[in-house]
Amino acid sequence: MIALLEGIVRGLGVGSVYALLALGFVIIYKATRVISFAQPALMLAGVVLVSHLAGPLGFWVALPLAALLTAVLALGIERGAVRPMVGRPAFVVAIITLGVDVAIRVVVNIFIGLDVRNVHDPWGLDSWRIGALQVQQRHVAAFLATALLVAALFAFFRFTRMGLAMRAAADDQEAALAQGVSVGAVFALSWALAGALAAVGGTFATAGVSFDGNLWLTALVALPVIILGGLDSLPGAVLGGLGVGVAQELVATYQNDMPWLGGNVSVITPYVLMLLVLLVRPYGLFGTREVERV
Amino acid sequence: MKRLASGAVVVLLAVALGGCRGSDAETGESGVKVDVGVTSEPCPEAVNKEKGCIYLGILSDLTEGPFRALAVPITDAQKAFWKRVNNNGGIGDYEVDVTKYIRDNKYNPQVTNQVYQEIKPNILALAQTLGSPTTAAILPDMKSNNVVGSPAAWTSAYAFEDVIIESGANYCIESMNALDYAAETYKPKKVMAVHLAGDYGDDAAAGAKLASEKLGFTFSDVKTDTGTDKQAGAIGALLSQQPDVVILTMGPADAAAVVGGAAARGFKGRFIGTSPTWNPALLQSPAGPALTALYEQSGPWGSWGTDTPGHKAMRDALPGKTPSDGYTSGWIWSYPMKAALEKANSNGDLTRAGMLAAVKQLSSVDYEGMLPTGAGNYAGGAQGTFRQTQISKVDAAAPTGVSPVRPLFEGPTAKAFTLDKPCFEQL
Numbered sequence: 172m173i174a175l176l177e178g179i180v181r182g183l184g185v186g187s188v189y190a191l192l193a194l195g196f197v198i199i200y201k202a203t204r205v206i207s208f209a210q211p212a213l214m215l216a217g218v219v220l221v222s223h224l225a226g227p228l229g230f231w232v233a234l235p236l237a238a239l240l241t242a243v244l245a246l247g248i249e250r251g252a253v254r255p256m257v258g259r260p261a262f263v264v265a266i267i268t269l270g271v272d273v274a275i276r277v278v279v280n281i282f283i284g285l286d287v288r289n290v291h292d293p294w295g296l297d298s299w300r301i302g303a304l305q306v307q308q309r310h311v312a313a314f315l316a317t318a319l320l321v322a323a324l325f326a327f328f329r330f331t332r333m334g335l336a337m338r339a340a341a342d343d344q345e346a347a348l349a350q351g352v353s354v355g356a357v358f359a360l361s362w363a364l365a366g367a368l369a370a371v372g373g374t375f376a377t378a379g380v381s382f383d384g385n386l387w388l389t390a391l392v393a394l395p396v397i398i399l400g401g402l403d404s405l406p407g408a409v410l411g412g413l414g415v416g417v418a419q420e421l422v423a424t425y426q427n428d429m430p431w432l433g434g435n436v437s438v439i440t441p442y443v444l445m446l447l448v449l450l451v452r453p454y455g456l457f458g459t460r461e462v463e464r465v
Numbered sequence: 466m467k468r469l470a471s472g473a474v475v476v477l478l479a480v481a482l483g484g485c486r487g488s489d490a491e492t493g494e495s496g497v498k499v500d501v502g503v504t505s506e507p508c509p510e511a512v513n514k515e516k517g518c519i520y521l522g523i524l525s526d527l528t529e530g531p532f533r534a535l536a537v538p539i540t541d542a543q544k545a546f547w548k549r550v551n552n553n554g555g556i557g558d559y560e561v562d563v564t565k566y567i568r569d570n571k572y573n574p575q576v577t578n579q580v581y582q583e584i585k586p587n588i589l590a591l592a593q594t595l596g597s598p599t600t601a602a603i604l605p606d607m608k609s610n611n612v613v614g615s616p617a618a619w620t621s622a623y624a625f626e627d628v629i630i631e632s633g634a635n636y637c638i639e640s641m642n643a644l645d646y647a648a649e650t651y652k653p654k655k656v657m658a659v660h661l662a663g664d665y666g667d668d669a670a671a672g673a674k675l676a677s678e679k680l681g682f683t684f685s686d687v688k689t690d691t692g693t694d695k696q697a698g699a700i701g702a703l704l705s706q707q708p709d710v711v712i713l714t715m716g717p718a719d720a721a722a723v724v725g726g727a728a729a730r731g732f733k734g735r736f737i738g739t740s741p742t743w744n745p746a747l748l749q750s751p752a753g754p755a756l757t758a759l760y761e762q763s764g765p766w767g768s769w770g771t772d773t774p775g776h777k778a779m780r781d782a783l784p785g786k787t788p789s790d791g792y793t794s795g796w797i798w799s800y801p802m803k804a805a806l807e808k809a810n811s812n813g814d815l816t817r818a819g820m821l822a823a824v825k826q827l828s829s830v831d832y833e834g835m836l837p838t839g840a841g842n843y844a845g846g847a848q849g850t851f852r853q854t855q856i857s858k859v860d861a862a863a864p865t866g867v868s869p870v871r872p873l874f875e876g877p878t879a880k881a882f883t884l885d886k887p888c889f890e891q892l
Contacts, residue, residue, distance in 0.1 A: 181697070185697075277529050280528065280529060285534045286744055286745060286787075287721070288746065289746070289749060295751035296725050296726070296729035298729060376694060379725070379751050380693040380722045380725065380726075380752070381718045381722075381746065381750040381752070382718055383534060383717070383718045385691055385692060385716070386693075392694070422698075423697035425701075426701065427687075427702045427706070428705075434662070434687070435687075435688055435690055435698045435699070437697055438690050438698070
């Protein structure tokens, strides 16, 4: 029972990271109908920034500053590489983001250097003990930070003019344009938000561990998360992320009792879960059902 | 139809003749036979413009692959090594260039084959081919074209390949020595290998398995994947099975995630990681205290700060560099290539076939003390493979964060072991 509860807590921590990363993908997809494959590179850039800034400025200044700078970088990508492609097939733009991802990672790798790096987070591997239950602080921190950011995001979309504009543009771009919504600003803001979320998500993914250039692979777990949550659903990204995190940790906890499953099966859990969900709900748990006339 | 057939014959003949032209041996002014990758013109960065040039290729993981942090210093050390060789007079009437044909293999077998084919017509041999899956992709071609290569990997499969001039004990032998050391020091009952799949991790795990059978330990092996977020399963296995000693084969960030993550949840067993599991910056990581308390490193040779003439020459040739054992490895891996070139030159045959013949004549390589006398016995085949390992402990004061607890030794298990096929096939 203790192992189960500890697994759930760890899963919520890990799942929070997936949720933040998945939110970035979904926000860009909702605004532009493109899956941005540049998210892994943005995450890596954000984490590298935190690792460099946390030394002189401290973690609490470094994290928001790095999120801001990553948002600016994402904005730059949107203006430089994506905006000129407006009107082209979404597939073409997605492939461009793939190229951008590789290019940014090559540059960011230079700033990683030859040693592994740390984000100097305040939690490290410290734990709290609640009775027999051991809870790692980094997992609680990731969950709380995600809860806070998700609440802020939902408030932004619900209560601000820009949030309303973004929802309108996501709903029907031409109608929004006709109503005076600046769709360009919506594109830009969605990329900036995704960049900042990637930086924060990546930082919590590396809390308590070290990282090297391979960190970008972590962001790819967000892909099954967004598919099973629903490509265009923000609640889907959050719940999908948390669900995948918990499922993954529970499988990791118990996979040794089931050797017939094969080695390290927890790694493929997100993909298996995605397949199972798609069998029942082809548009994901919360995705919009698309009706196409044939 | 007849015309078509005769046309095809002409094309085939042209291709065949063109192919042969690359391997036509010529004899240089000094009477040394040469073919591909050796020119009478000086090297681009020649020390002595009177000398010809031997071109060696480097295929390494230089930009975006997973072993970049090791590959870049390995490559830098090799550039410095050959610069020193040239400054000391080169190889006979030639100097050696390793800068013109450096290519990024991205640790990807397809990319490796592509860039290898690109540089193959211009190089005599490969000063570096990094990674076992990548080298496996070009090995058949290397064998059919007599292209000798220094690998940047330690799989036991290389003991069976004439064209590969490996240095140091392979992972399989290294794990055997690590467990001989552990048997004396920690008297374990249960041993676990936590490792990546493929012939890096599988080779070490196989060595641990074979040694465990010999030493009477209960053995289990747990495969894991690259990525700090993918170690939860390995940590779970450690906590549920509670081994006394764990042999680790993975990258440094992953190793720290396993050691730190397991220790944070109360694991108290010992870890011995193969050399790529260590990085000095891990001392500053959250896993630093756990690594200091529980981790030791097995390695094929002494680290950066070791006191031998070869280590000193390396440090002198790389001024201002932050110490890294990537440099040590790159430097050591170059000695057999130098020995093979010298042997081929003294045989009067610097052709590719001449290089391979020279390699088969090498029964010892002078590593300037970095490896002991007797290392580099390629004439001895698989049984001539070098079998010594060093065990180091975490030491914040040492240049690369580790200092030896047991200098190079050959344990009884490795000594008695008959290497008759690659170890990873026996896991």
